[in-house]
Amino acid sequence: MKDFFCRLFTPWSAGAQFDAPEAFYGFLLGRDKLLGTLRNLCFGIALVLLVIGYAVSDGTSGYSIADIANQPYYLIAVGVMVLALLLSLAMIRIEKELPKEMRPK
Amino acid sequence: MKPENLSALFENGAYTLVVQKDGATVHKDFGRGVGPALRLYDAQPELLKGALVCDTIVGKATAAIYILGGASCVYAEIMSAAAADFLNANGVDCACKTKTEKLxxxxxxxxxxxxxxxxxxxxxxxxxxxxxxxxxxxxAGKK
Incomplete structure (x- = not known):
């Protein structure tokens, strides 16, 4: 169970679970690709939410933080973008663990 | 070849593979597994020909790469018995700090x-x- 959660939340530190470094690098590359796909999905969702939020707004509110916080679509979009940021940080950490020639360009 | 001097070439873990020719270092790399050896063999096999190769861990697979590259001598911090036998059988000198029965x-x-x-x-x-x-x-993630 501990190994599973390690692979899930901190894949860059799961090296000891693999028979060989190459197997670990393969796992990291796959995980990096998955996180990249999820991140792109977050960007898409945030874009849709922002468009919907703009479409349903009545035009009377401003763009201060308080006004954005009152708009549920904008708020959720911010949350999704924060998630995308966290995924980016995880991807950066994963790519640091890979040999230079294996890092995605 | 003095093994105690060769360990210094790794510069306290900064490198895992160091290749020397005529006393001069021609290649240095850091990495785990067979990756560094295979990369060198694929990209610049001429560097291995007649060279002294210093690697932290040498198993039979890595030994095969160095034999094919034409290395004259292989030093390892840890070398498997199979690797040492394989190198000797193919006319490559070898030495190690620690010889292990199995890798x-x-x-x-x-x-x-x-x-x-x-x-x-x-x-x-x-x-x-x-x-x-x-x-x-x-x-590919297959066992």
Whole structure:
């Protein structure tokens, strides 16, 4: 169970679970690709939410933080973008663990 | 070749592979597994010809790469008995700080996958395609 959660939340530190470094690098590359796909999905969702939020707004509110916080679509979009940021940080950490020639360009 | 002097070439873990020719370092790399050796063999095999190769861990698979590259001498911090026998049988001098009976996998539950893959092979040229196939299989996440 501990190994599973390690692979899930901190894949860059799961090296000891693999028979060989190459197997670990393969796992990291796959995980990096998955996180990249999820991140792109977050960007898409945030874009849709922002468009919907703009479409349903009545035009009377401003763009201060308080006004954005009152708009549920904008708020959720911010949350999704924060998630995308966290995924980016995880991807950066994963790519640091890979040999230079294996890092995605 | 003085093993105690060669360990210094790794510069306290900064490098895992150092190649020397005529006393001068021609290549340095850092990495785990057969990756650094295979990369060097694929990209610049001429650097291995007649060279002194210093690697932190040498198993039979890595030894096969160095034999095919034409290395004259291999020094390792840890060398498997199979690697040492393989190098000697192919006319390559070798020395190591620690000789281990078997090269285990990272979990310590069995042989290193590469060592296992080439264990029964007797010719270095037979080892290379097996090493590449094992590498591809591991990178694809298959056991």
């Amino acid at each position: 285990l996998n990272r979990q310590g539950t069995g042989l290193c996958p590469f060592e296992q893959a080439v264990l029964e092979l007797e010719k270095p040229e037979d080892c290379l395609p097996v090493i590449r196939a094992t590498l591809a299989r591991l990178m």
